[in-house]
Amino acid sequence: MLITSLTNPTIKMLRALRQRKARDEQGRYLIEGIRLVGEAIQCGAPLEMIIVAPDLLTSSFAHELVEHYIAGGGRVLTVSAEVLGSLASKEHPQGIIGVGRARYTPLADLVAGVNGWVALVDVADPGNLGTILRTADGAGFSGVILIGSTVDPFDPAAVRASMGALFSQQIARAGWDELLAWRQARSLPVIGSSDRGTVDYRTATYPRPLILVLGSERQGLSDEQLAACDTVVRIPMRGRSDSLNLAVAAGILMYEITRDT
Incomplete structure (x- = not known):
């Protein structure tokens, strides 16, 4: 299912993660870009899901990354380019954003x-x-x-x-x-x-x-x-x-x- 609405409840919750208050409340944060999402997966960082905009995801490495993540039981949320752009903090996003779970070591x-x-x-x-x-x-x-x-x-x-x-x-x-x-x-x-x-x-x-x-x-x-x-x-x-x-x-x-x- 492709999410195209900017007012989708899940998207609104994810967009709020650009603010610290929401990150603290939800215990989640956003990871933008192919390289950083790849590093998170390779390091075994706790991820809740990956958000993908198919129209923006042109890198073959990124596609392999998503397939690897799905094969490991990971959840993927598919959205339009406009929706993904509304989540990104920088212009010209690469088509992939991870949702990480914040983790501190005592x-x-x-x-x-x-x-x-x-x-x-x-x-x-x-x-x-x-x-x-x-x-x-x-x-x-x-x-x-x-x-x-x-x-x-x-x-x-x-x-x-x-x-x-x-x-x-x-x-x-x-x-x-x-x-x-x-x-x-x-x-x-x-x-x-x-x-x-x-x-x-x-x-x-x-x-x-x-x-x-x-x-x-x-x-x-x-x-x-x-x-x-x-x-x-x-x-x-x-x-x-x-x-x-x-x-x-x-x-x-x-x-x-x-x-x-």
Whole structure:
């Protein structure tokens, strides 16, 4: 059955997932595009269904992807190009959107890896969060811990920027005090980053696994949070700029921490 009505009840519920309130209420989110849907399937991410617009789906790989998903018992919702366009956050959609089920890993269930985790405190930009997820995956970190009011990792911009790392990285949510208690129980070192840090990031010692803590784009880490870190590193600035983009800084630090691996 081809859905062509923009007012179809199912479509209206799915369209609402472009807003965080609906994602939180429904526990679902949208995955746009052939590559990301393919990554979700290959990583075994929990999917509720795939939405397909036959008139837009011209890629042979995409058709094979849909057939593979159906063969595995997956549900496919067929819609018109107009309906799919109303669900997409970007122009010129590729004809396929996945509906994922949001999944967080409790702190107690996080699996230890060689390098550790990145903890983000009150990070506001979904693009930064998605990019950090992607870099954490590339650098061999186990996952990302979202502290306080850090943005939704299932925001369309975060999903897109993660380039599939959202489906392979462990993601936890916690309060600051919860993080400290978990860190103490596991005897994990905490490395903070701040322009007030006294240690050049290139000369610091990084015992692993560790927790790399990064603060918000505007405020950084508070005095209390910096005091809880075992080491606070800084990235020297040599030009007129007084800071780096958060995701860029995170990438520099993650690769420095793992430089000898």
